[in-house]
Amino acid sequence: MVVEFWVMGSIFLGFGAPILIIAFLAFLYIIAFPSDNFEKKNTKFPRFRLWTFPVLVDGPFGVVSAAELIGILLFSAYIVWNIIAYIIQSHDMLSGFSLPSKMKSIFMLEIIGLRLGSIGLFCMVFLFLPVARGSVLLRLIDIPFEHATRYHVWLGHLTMVLFTLHGLFYVIAWSWEGKLTRELLEWKDIGVANLPGVISLAAGLLMWVTSFHTVRKNYFELFFYTHQLYIIFIVFLALHVGDFIFSMAAGAIFLFMLDRFLRFCQSQTKVDVISASCRPCGSVELILSKPKNLRYNALSFIFVQVRELSWLQWHPFSVSSSPLEGKNHISVLIKVLGEWTEKLRNITSKFPEKTQEDFKSWRLTASVEGPYGHETPYHLMYENLVLVAGGIGISPFLAVLSDIMHRVKQKKPCLPKNVLIVWAVKKSKELSLLSAVNAQSLSSSDFDKMNLDIQTYVTQESEPSLEEGKIEGNTDSFFFSVMNGNSMSCLVGTGNNVWSGIYFTVSTLGFIALFGLMEVYYIQPYKITAWWYKGLLFIISMVMGVIILGGVTIFFWNKWERRNSSYEKGTVDDEKSSLLKANRANLASSQTIRYGCRPDFADIFNSFAEQVGHANVGVIVCGPPGLQTSVARECRLQNMTAKRNRPVFHFNSHSFDL
Structure with missing residues (x-):
């Protein structure tokens, strides 16, 4: 029991804790160095910036900046390297055993399926970070939620491909062995429970299928309501893998839960x-x-x-x-x-x-x-x-x-x-x-x-x-x-940074303390060994940390906000008159x-370039994808063919698409 606890703790420290520590340091940074002085961020000398230089303007990713392309290539290279390395490692391991070729093939399928599942869990670490709308991590690197949703979409497709292949490889192996039905319905205490994994994957597939652009555009409500299955997806994933494997993705999921509960509290105000x-x-x-x-x-x-x-x-x-x-x-x-x-x-x-x-x-x-x-x-x-x-x-x-x-x-x-x-x-x-x-x-x-x-x-x-x-x-x-x-x-968005930091700190410490107390006073004394049950207790500790301790913090935060933003009688009426x-x-x-x-963007940009000369030009686009593509293409062309004393165009998109 103690060994399992330390294994879980070490995995959480390796995967979940760094994200929480970075979030804590991010709060300290934005409190100490507020971003009000935008003049310091401006550079008078025209130069290219990776975030505002469009490289790809057509294709499945839409308009992609140089910084985004570098991130995509590095992340993709890491995933491909992991898959290839795991396949080679698994093949070398099995070659050392004298087994029938059929058994080797079955073991190979199961091992590759296991590796794909672990890579999918790694992707989940990043999957939930972009959809925490008021996330301090997004604020730290100044990426707004409307931009971050693109990364969530990309990561969502990748994660579901990995999890689907993970399940498919096991289904093929079990079918080959003639025990598919028994394995799919198995819910064992020690080890991975298969049935919760099937339920989690089914919920994930429903979310995935309804999130494709055609469905999302024409049947938005179907996309929106099926996406609420993420609760089933997360809970049954924890039941499927147990507490110590689930802790790999727990840090990012916990940050999302903090943001979601804060948004729920804000939305209760009429x-x-x-x-x-x-x-x-x-x-x-x-x-x-x-x-x-x-x-x-x-x-x-x-x-x-x-x-x-x-x-x-x-x-x-x-x-x-x-x-x-x-x-x-x-x-x-x-x-x-x-x-x-x-x-x-x-x-x-x-x-x-x-x-x-x-x-x-x-x-x-x-x-x-x-x-x-x-x-x-x-x-x-x-x-x-x-x-x-x-x-x-x-x-x-x-x-x-x-x-x-x-x-x-x-x-x-x-x-x-x-x-x-x-x-x-x-x-x-x-x-x-x-x-x-x-x-x-x-x-x-x-x-x-x-x-x-x-x-x-x-x-x-x-x-x-x-x-x-x-x-x-x-x-x-x-x-x-x-x-x-x-x-x-x-409460949300650009709310009080100090109170946001207190809410995060109290909730995080509360979650860790609650699970530690549960381990000492419940799991160990009652000799609870079932992986799925410990995974459920882990989820309950996360929820209690957010709702109970975070809720107390929000209660005092709200009282402080009301005292410091008291309603000035007549002010709204005066503003109404001025509006009329x-x-x-x-x-x-x-x-x-x-x-x-x-x-004609070529003519428009050329005329503006002659007017302003050698300078930085901020280009902001808000409109349909075709308009963004046309402007991004012209910005790229202007920058790549720029002569001396010509401006540098910095492309920024303000379009929102869930």
């Missing part, structure tokens, strides 16, 4: 919707109540659940407001793309039918997770910006534009001087989205300090519509009663509209 408006193009703008101490940047995004529509569905949206616009509100623009968004538009479009008395007694409530995004506002790190948007992809750039304008007015640090916005829309009615820039207090002198050029392309119309110019005035906002000031929680009376900045002088054509 958030008041201050106003809702339906724009002529069909998009809906929601303005949500937030506490004054909530930190986010203009390229952040949030997950929103509207209780009146569904209690289960969560949808991600980029913020369309600058953090400098108001202390107590945050806004999002929502395009109608599915059943959920269509219901929201229908509710919003019926607001004019309600009387003033209805609005006093009726509220639209939401739950919010986030905000998430880059730790550093990287749109402020470049003096020259090219923002390329497709349709509703203009939403985050409205926040960027508003952020820059307000920084100029308030004389805050702001590097962007030359800003080019390239916006492609299908119909001219979508042009009304530009009026969402809330710049009511800006003067013409503030605009003169920034060289702004907005090039808009209406692709499916050959000439202006008769109603153009009147679109902006057709949008009505409907404000609701905000009696209690129910605003967003600050807002005089939208006249951007018409900066906007050029072309009809019946698409952007």
Whole structure:
């Protein structure tokens, strides 16, 4: 028993503990060195960066930067080397025994299956790190969740290929021996229990099949609900392999559990919707109540659940407001793309039918997770910006534009001087989205300090519509009663770093202490030897560490947040008035509209290169995959054929795809 405990402990220290230690050090780092000063991260001398240099722009991985390609190649080389090394090692071991060829083949299949399973467990160490949305590890290396989901998808495919081959090799071997049914249903105490492994693999295969792009795009709800089988996948995996083998992946899974529980606690807060408006193009703008101490940047995004529509569905949206616009509100623009968004538009479009008395007694409530995004506002790190948007992809750039304008007015640090916005829309009615820039207090002198050029392309119309110019005035906002000031929680995303560190530390130490106490006072005295049962106890210790000790920490964290972000009566009402009376900045002088054509990125980038000369140019794209591919290809071409005194284009994608 003592030997098994030390074996489990050594495996956990070798695989799980390093991740937890790095996470603890990451908290210390971001507390000691906050990322507020983005100017220090900027380099005045133009140079290439691995993270912003697109190398692959077509293919199954989408747009891949040089840094990502290096990571893919190194990880793939390690996996291939492991598989080849295990096969050679297994062959050499079996060649030393005088066995019939059939038996050697069966043993070879089982050994290779075992090795593939262990490599799959190694991949699981990295599989859960990208989907911890507020993970301190992602914040440390400044990779936002919307980018990290790509790595989760890649690793998910690789992990399930390995686990599927792991099970397939054993099925072939058992079939060859004539004991397939007996082995599949076996649930033994000492050693690996097969039936829990079958259940875990079945749950994993369901998640895998429904996660392919075609299914995810056309049947998102099927993908979303089947992905909740990850709980069965993890629990039965622990029952399958036992505590000490499961501890290989326990560190990363524990970090995910910490993040998931924190998100659950944040999502229980009901958030008041201050106003809702339906724009002529069909998009809906929601303005949500937030506490004054909530930190986010203009390229952040949030997950929103509207209780009146569904209690289960969560949808991600980029913020369309600058953090400098108001202390107590945050806004999002929502395009109608599915059943959920269509219901929201229908509710919003019926607001004019309600009387003033209805609005006093009726509220639209939401739950919010986030905000998430880059730790550093990287749109402020470049003096020259090219923002390329497709349709509703203009939403985050409205926040960027508003952020820059307000920084100029308030004389805050702001590097962007030359800003080019390239916006492609299908119909001219979508042009009304530009009026969402809330710049009511800006003067013409503030605009003169920034060289702004907005090039808009209406692709499916050959000439202006008769109603153009009147679109902006057709949008009505409907404000609701905000009696209690129910605003967003600050627990997730860019929440308080000190409290986040305390939550992580207390939960981790609690988990380790609980399992140690369980080992000393339950497992050893009662001589519990079943691997699957010890794996279950290990999972229970992880859950108790998160819920009980982490829950106590969250309770005091919430009390501290409420005391330090007390609701200021009348502040939201004042902001509502300013939103109603807002005089939208006249951007018409900066906007050029072309009809019946698409952007010619070669010509656009060449013209901008001649304008700015030898400098760093930040390129941010928000739109469909085809648009990202076109811009990434042009950035790569410009950088590879660049001459002296030509700029270096840094490609950044802001598109979100679950």
